[in-house]
Amino acid sequence: xxxxxxxxxxxxxxxxxxxxxxxxxxxxxxxxxxxxxxxxxxxxxxxxxxxxxxxxxxxxxxxxxxxxxxxxxxxxxxxxxxxxxxxxxxxxxxxxxxxxxxxxxxxxxxxxxxxxxxxxxxxxxxxxxxxxxxxxxxxxxxxxxxxxxxxxxxxxxxxxxxxxxxxxxxxxxxxxxxxxxxxxxxxxxxxxxxxxxxxxxxxxxxxxxxxxxxxxxxxxxxxxxxxxxxxxxxxxxxxxxxxxxxxxxxxxxxxxxxxxxxxxxxxxxxxxxxxxxxxxxxxxxxxxxxxxxxxxxxxxxxxxxxxxxxxxxxxxxxxxxxxxxxxxxxxxxxxxxxxxxxxxxxxxxxxxxxxxxxxxxxxxxxxxxxxxxxxxxxxxxxxxxxxxxxxxxxxxxxxxxxxxxxxxxxxxxxxxxxxxxxxxxxxxxxxxxxxxxxxxxxxxxxxxxxxxxxxxxxxxxxxxxxxxxxxxxxxxxxxxxxxxxxxxxxxxxxxx
Numbered sequence: 001x002x003x004x005x006x007x008x009x010x011x012x013x014x015x016x017x018x019x020x021x022x023x024x025x026x027x028x029x030x031x032x033x034x035x036x037x038x039x040x041x042x043x044x045x046x047x048x049x050x051x052x053x054x055x056x057x058x059x060x061x062x063x064x065x066x067x068x069x070x071x072x073x074x075x076x077x078x079x080x081x082x083x084x085x086x087x088x089x090x091x092x093x094x095x096x097x098x099x100x101x102x103x104x105x106x107x108x109x110x111x112x113x114x115x116x117x118x119x120x121x122x123x124x125x126x127x128x129x130x131x132x133x134x135x136x137x138x139x140x141x142x143x144x145x146x147x148x149x150x151x152x153x154x155x156x157x158x159x160x161x162x163x164x165x166x167x168x169x170x171x172x173x174x175x176x177x178x179x180x181x182x183x184x185x186x187x188x189x190x191x192x193x194x195x196x197x198x199x200x201x202x203x204x205x206x207x208x209x210x211x212x213x214x215x216x217x218x219x220x221x222x223x224x225x226x227x228x229x230x231x232x233x234x235x236x237x238x239x240x241x242x243x244x245x246x247x248x249x250x251x252x253x254x255x256x257x258x259x260x261x262x263x264x265x266x267x268x269x270x271x272x273x274x275x276x277x278x279x280x281x282x283x284x285x286x287x288x289x290x291x292x293x294x295x296x297x298x299x300x301x302x303x304x305x306x307x308x309x310x311x312x313x314x315x316x317x318x319x320x321x322x323x324x325x326x327x328x329x330x331x332x333x334x335x336x337x338x339x340x341x342x343x344x345x346x347x348x349x350x351x352x353x354x355x356x357x358x359x360x361x362x363x364x365x366x367x368x369x370x371x372x373x374x375x376x377x378x379x380x381x382x383x384x385x386x387x388x389x390x391x392x393x394x395x396x397x398x399x400x401x402x403x404x405x406x407x408x409x410x411x412x413x414x415x416x417x418x419x420x421x422x423x424x425x426x427x428x429x430x431x432x433x434x435x436x437x438x439x440x441x442x443x444x445x446x447x448x449x450x451x452x453x454x455x456x457x458x459x460x461x462x463x464x465x466x467x468x469x470x471x472x473x474x475x476x477x478x479x480x481x482x483x484x485x486x487x488x489x490x491x492x493x494x495x496x
Contacts, residue, residue: 154219167230276327313384
């Protein structure tokens with residue numbers, strides 16, 4: 001137990017000594033306020049679903065609808081929400097491996113910390129009001145408490161299932177087929193008449209309400225199995241990474257000579273492409289981003305899952321803004337590995353920022369191209385696609401590049417498992433604003449003036465920020481230079 005307390009103390013000290021501690025603290029406070037708002041929404045949804053399920057399926061009790069149908073979709077949504085907000089349970093394990101401390105103890109602590117995360121309790125804001133309104137009259141308060149414990153255990157299973165999938169996906173992108181096949185297969189089985197999966201889930205929920213100890217022991221056994229698998233996978237990957245046994249040979253080297261005609265900015269565009277395509281961490285982020293865009297584009301184009309309402313708009317915003325939300329918010333963190341050399345040349349950072357803006361602006365052609373089938377299928381208008389394209393390049397990239405001034409933690413280029421991976425509070429806030437502000441703006445304009453006026457307004461805003469980009473990029477550069485010594489100290493202190 002002493003080693004667990006000691007590792008917790010190390011984690012708290014690491015947070016306090018973090019180069020971005022002050023910015024993260026302010027960002028986390030705002031994140032907690034926003035989380036409280038979402039908790040209120042979940043309480044409202046739980047209350048509404050208690051009566052809605054009664055009207056939707058009159059022959060079933062509401063908790064049977066929740067357990068037999070809705071639960072698997074909630075778990076799938078929980079899995080997706082963990083992607084931007086929860087990282088794999090990794091820490092700076094490299095120093096600990098040099099000490100007389102068992103590797104398994106460290107990994108067990110990381111897994112335990114993940115299981116005790118407050119994120120695993122967040123869905124109880126939905127289930128608590130729902131269960132009190134629907135279960136109390138049949139099973140009493142003890143039945144409600146027993147049921148909520150069972151739901152918490154299922155969410156823990158989903159947590160460790162996510163950690164396993166995320167760890168494997170970080171190594172090989174093809175592992176993304178594992179969660180897709182799992183949730184997709186269960187969803188397919190649910191639509192079968194007299195589905196055995198639905199019957200099993202209904203029976204599982206009933207046994208939880210009755211406090212059946214065998215079902216609780218079975219659930220805990222599954223958690224233990226996933227814990228053991230995660231421990232084995234992480235343990236193997238740590239030593240593979242430290243030994244660098246998986247280095248691959250470069251079969252083809254491209255010099256991107258066509259960038260030479262653009263002078264110094266072209267050189268930094270070439271540097272950015274080489275960084276994204278040759279380094280392990282950057283390549284992983286780029287692959288994951290492309291797979292997310294491809295997946296959502298295919299679902300929107302060739303299925304009816306997201307038809308109607310604002311879902312096509314949400315998918316369009318996400319597809320266009322995901323490059324900024326995943327990669328561009330880490331601007332200067334990858335460059336922190338070699339920033340000292342770049343600072344030796346006057347104006348090099350300004351050229352770097354311009355190159356980054358041009359590269360990622362050109363990169364928006366990828367989601368636009370993948371959204372063409374949705375346009376052909378009348379899921380999204382051509383005007384809407386152009387509006388989100390230019391709005392992203394203009395306003396959203398303007399927001400994301402503000403982090404150039406505040407980022408001061410170096411992210412290793414080639415290591416994944418043995419390094420601390422964390423999103424600062426200010427990064428989370430800017431990502432949420434970059435995604436939420438256009439959605440709220442579009443909703444308001446659409447309600448007041450109609451869809452066409454809303455898209456034209458967004459297009460004008462985007463073009464305005466694009467035309468003004470030389471000025472706000474220079475402003476970002478000037479603010480960065482005022483903080484350059486503080487930021488460079490942070491980059492040096494956080495290098496591996």
